[in-house]
Amino acid sequence: MSPETIQALVTAYFANFQAMNPDAWIESFTEDALIYDPVGKPPNKVHETARKFFGLLSMFFEKLQISQDQVFIVENGAAVKWTMQGWAKNGKRGTAEGISVFEIHETGKIQQVSSYWDDAAMMAQVRD
Template identity: 35%
Template sequence: MPAMPASVLRFFTASHAADAEAWASAFAEDAVFHDPVGRPPVEGREAIHAFIAGVLSGFSPFLGLTPLQAHTAGNAVAVSWHGSALTPTGRPVNWSGINVFELDDQGLIKEARAYFDQAVLRAQLAS
């Protein structure tokens, strides 16, 4: 994995383990998660945990988001990634995007913005 701050690394590592608790623990208690940008944000670690658990339940299994490149500037990190999973019927699903993370003073994610083409993901889930 590319070098990145610990909380951002935990975000991606937990996605590979399909561990909603560990994934949400990368976020500050009052974090905001735009997934994807353009939809209403998920606010607060508890709500983010529920959101992630809901996403994970739609796949069997969720194989994770694999970071390809990470670029850090101060308390902001931009990461390009590739996602993969299987539907409950065994169909592969692949998509990619970029997340931009802003970290708080403790190094936790205070805001995350996910940029990906949701239509590409939906089309694979519908076919």
């Protein structure tokens, strides 16, 4: 798989996440794809949990902004160092940094994402 194809897939992943667009986001994944977000928590089956997850996000956050600070592509995978800012509906803003590792299936869809970050610290910044 070409680095350009992988970069486009990763960019779509982040763009659709930021837009809180579950339908387009799900299209990037294989049917059996798993997400470890963050690593250490039980995995989520993308096609089973994404709509509920995005529903919760949109109830809490007014806006999310994610930048891909550095992208490293090797063979059928990528690691992305990212920064996220979230504006909660209560007016508070939080920032988090992390690294997500993508495993890409030969069909050109994401098979697994493992994200390393402190989600609890982000949520502590935006809670009432």
